Amino acid sequence: MAVTALGKEKVLAVSMPCNSISTDFEDAKLVADTFEVEFIKVNLSDTFEEIEKSINVSFDSMLSDEAKINVKPRLRMTTLYAIAQSLGYLVIGTGNLSEIMVRIYNKMGGQ
Secondary structure, three states: OOHHHHHHHEEEEOOOOOOOOOHHHHHHHHHHHHHHOEEEOOHHHHHHHHHHHHHHHHHOOOOHHHHHHHHHHHHHHHHHHHHHHHHOOOOOOOOOOHHHHHOOOOOOOOO
């Protein structure tokens, strides 16, 4: 939709793997190539692991599985908004039906 509305030259696709499987990146690259949009990869795995480590040390406890799950979309949104602000772009995207069904929609990185 973004390519239709704005033109492919005004769209930047960002892949943000965070301990993700390789096929996720390959699928994202395929979509970007299909629509002929610029595509960059920002690997968030090390960032996620460092945040988890820092919190666990400071908290003197382990993050819950639910907390770990919610850190990833927040990292992705932080990354997207930092890139967008640096380039003078806007962040656009769609919701994820499974997130909406369980009432966890993270467009702005929150619930």
